[in-house]
Amino acid sequence: MKLETLFLKIVVFLLGVPILALCIFAVPEMAETAAEGLPDYPVVRYLVFLVFYASAIPFYYALYQAYRLLQYIDRNTAFSESSVDALKKIKYCAVAICICHVLALPLFYLFAQMDDAPGLVIVGCVVPFASVVIAVFAAVLQKLLRHAIDIKTENDLTI
Structure with a gap:
């Protein structure tokens, strides 16, 4: 099990690298492009x-929590309150x-109107949709883990 969790820890770390690169290199460029594309809205740069x-x-906080969850699995304490937390x-x-x-979707709408590209709004919905999927998946895992902990506690009490 240690090898699998080590692999997942590396993946969690590697997930953070492109987002860091995006924040350092791409976000300032996107903000500048947004400011040039929508000169009537000078605040758009800061919104981006x-x-x-x-x-x-x-x-990054979620990545840290995922790393902690993998540490709990390594220590054989996956069925604990800290994992649920x-x-x-x-x-x-x-x-x-x-x-x-979702609060940024009006920016996608403005750009879609400017370029006459209605599909751009759908592109803006990708991150919120993926986040909702992750939130629902985490909620389901949380409930399953809570149920497993309850069953484990009940079995420990009967023995």
């Missing part, structure tokens, strides 16, 4: 920064990311 950087914070925090982080990007 706000949306992406505000959603990066819960993303980690899943709950991952769920809340996914919801926060979804909210950040």
Whole structure:
């Protein structure tokens, strides 16, 4: 089991690298492009920064919680309250990311009107949809883990 969790820990770490690169290199460029594309809205540059950087914070916190969950699995304490708590925090982080990007959908609408590309709004829905899927998946895992802990506790008491 150690090899599998080591692999997953590496994957969790590698998931953070492209988002960090995106925040360092792509977000300033996107903000500049947004400011040039919508000169009537000078605040759009700051909104792009706000949306992406505000959603990066819960993303990295969720990655940290996933890493902690893998550590619990390594220590054979996966069926514990701390694991349930980690899943709950991952769920809340996914919801926060979804909210950040849903608030940015009007920007996608403005760009879609400017370029006459209605499919651009659908592209803007990808991150919120993925975040909702992750939140629902974490909620289901949280309930299953809670149920397994309850069964384990009940069995420990009967023996």
